[in-house]
Amino acid sequence: MTSRHRSRSRSRSESKELTRQALLRAALKLLPRNSFDSISLREITREAGVSPTAFYRHFDDTEELGLALVEEAFGSLRQMMRDARADPAMTRDAINRSIETVVVHVHRHTDHMRFIARERYGGVRRLRQAIRRELELFSEELAIDLSVFPALSAWPPADRRMFADLITDTMVSMAAELVETRSPEGEDEIVRRKRQQLLLITLGVDRWSPHADPEDAGHDADAS
Amino acid sequence: MTSRHRSRSRSRSESKELTRQALLRAALKLLPRNSFDSISLREITREAGVSPTAFYRHFDDTEELGLALVEEAFGSLRQMMRDARADPAMTRDAINRSIETVVVHVHRHTDHMRFIARERYGGVRRLRQAIRRELELFSEELAIDLSVFPALSAWPPADRRMFADLITDTMVSMAAELVETRSPEGEDEIVRRKRQQLLLITLGVDRWSPHADPEDAGHDADAS
Numbered sequence: 001m002t003s004r005h006r007s008r009s010r011s012r013s014e015s016k017e018l019t020r021q022a023l024l025r026a027a028l029k030l031l032p033r034n035s036f037d038s039i040s041l042r043e044i045t046r047e048a049g050v051s052p053t054a055f056y057r058h059f060d061d062t063e064e065l066g067l068a069l070v071e072e073a074f075g076s077l078r079q080m081m082r083d084a085r086a087d088p089a090m091t092r093d094a095i096n097r098s099i100e101t102v103v104v105h106v107h108r109h110t111d112h113m114r115f116i117a118r119e120r121y122g123g124v125r126r127l128r129q130a131i132r133r134e135l136e137l138f139s140e141e142l143a144i145d146l147s148v149f150p151a152l153s154a155w156p157p158a159d160r161r162m163f164a165d166l167i168t169d170t171m172v173s174m175a176a177e178l179v180e181t182r183s184p185e186g187e188d189e190i191v192r193r194k195r196q197q198l199l200l201i202t203l204g205v206d207r208w209s210p211h212a213d214p215e216d217a218g219h220d221a222d223a224s
Numbered sequence: 225m226t227s228r229h230r231s232r233s234r235s236r237s238e239s240k241e242l243t244r245q246a247l248l249r250a251a252l253k254l255l256p257r258n259s260f261d262s263i264s265l266r267e268i269t270r271e272a273g274v275s276p277t278a279f280y281r282h283f284d285d286t287e288e289l290g291l292a293l294v295e296e297a298f299g300s301l302r303q304m305m306r307d308a309r310a311d312p313a314m315t316r317d318a319i320n321r322s323i324e325t326v327v328v329h330v331h332r333h334t335d336h337m338r339f340i341a342r343e344r345y346g347g348v349r350r351l352r353q354a355i356r357r358e359l360e361l362f363s364e365e366l367a368i369d370l371s372v373f374p375a376l377s378a379w380p381p382a383d384r385r386m387f388a389d390l391i392t393d394t395m396v397s398m399a400a401e402l403v404e405t406r407s408p409e410g411e412d413e414i415v416r417r418k419r420q421q422l423l424l425i426t427l428g429v430d431r432w433s434p435h436a437d438p439e440d441a442g443h444d445a446d447a448s
Contacts, residue, residue: 031347033347034261034347035259035260035262035346035347036259037258038261038262117345118345118346118347120345121341121342121400121404122346123255123262128404132404159420162417162421163421163424165417166394166421166425169393169394169397170390173393173397176345179345180352180356193386196383196386197389200386200390200425200428200429200432201390201424201425201428202428203427203431203432204424204426204427204428204431205428207427208424208427
């Protein structure tokens with residue numbers, strides 16, 4: 001919990017990074033019972049054991065700290081994706097492997113995942129936007145990965161992207177539900193249901209006709 | 225906790241209801257830029273133009289007011305579902321009609337829908353639980369409705385429920401995205417993508433084998 005004191009054995013930049021990490025950890029620790037916009041700078045510095053002055057050496061305000069958390073959370077997600085992609089089992093057994101990867105990730109980074117689920121539609125516009133952008137990137141990369149599957153390789157990129165969005169949404173909602181669950185039975189139930197849903201989604205893949213938009217089939221909705 | 229104040233022209237219960245409504249409206253009005261747990265009782269009463277004492281005649285605390293908002297939001301959703309069910313066009317053109325219904329609902333009740341999207345995984349446990357329960361009820365009712373479709377009528381109820389959960393999740397995520405969007409083009413794009421996703425999901429329906437769980441196909445995930 002220390003910080004502002006200079007240890008001779010540690011370099012200044014090391015110690016600066018430790019303070020930054022302490023601030024990020026403190027914010028995550030306060031999140032289970034709060035939304036991000038209800039946490040004050042002073043609560044974060046108190047939890048981290050550093051002074052408000054030290055805070056300002058790292059972030060302009062709590063919003064900027066929130067953006068750093070978004071980056072951290074998606075940084076580890078991207079790493080996870082890269083590892084999963086390198087695993088040859090992924091193409092053989094994509095649904096189970098993807099689910100497994102997300103479950104492990106939620107266990108290891110529960111606080112980050114809670115933060116993402118909470119702030120995706122939360123009270124801070126800049127965080128909502130940053131999370132949306134990151135999820136879009138995630139889905140774009142997934143759409144590229146998906147083109148290795150024969151049934152999907154002939155799809156127009158826009159349709160593959162639509163499919164990737166659906167998978168991403170399903171995975172995000174699984175992660176958000178897992179964070180909320182306290183029992184292993186609850187977790188098994190969530191995983192079982194999501195697995196069935198992903199399987200159902202893939203059953204339609206080779207029947208998809210590009211641009212098969214039911215709008216063309218006489219849609220008369222006027223949304224306004 | 226009663227309103228013992230006198231309006232001669234209005235009945236006591238009418239005026240009490242008006243205060244309650246003013247408090248609910250005030251909380252909704254504060255939400256676009258705040259999470260629910262960052263709004264104080266005093267901010268709500270100031271916005272509503274009533275005294276904190278008047279607040280306590282209606283709610284024990286802000287959390288209880290939040291629960292009343294959950295009830296209001298899902299009350300209107302249920303009404304919408306009932307109306308949609310009574311419309312014979314629903315079975316002919318279920319995807320477009322359902323989407324249209326949700327879009328109209330989001331336009332009419334933007335603040336309520338924002339509240340649900342925000343607090344579904346928000347900082348207040350009781351609100352998260354109340355919203356989860358309501359969404360479960362919504363999905364249960366949908367599962368019953370879905371049994372009129374020939375392809376789904378033979379499914380075991382648990383599988384129909386899994387399917388209803390997927391539709392519900394897709395609709396909730398559409399509503400949450402619509403609330404965030406500011407342009408008609410953005411709205412069209414969201415609706416178009418969700419329509420394609422729902423179509424893709426339904427393409428697999430008649431290929432589904434009950435209990436078709438990929439777990440049986442040699443799943444070796446160990447989630448822990």
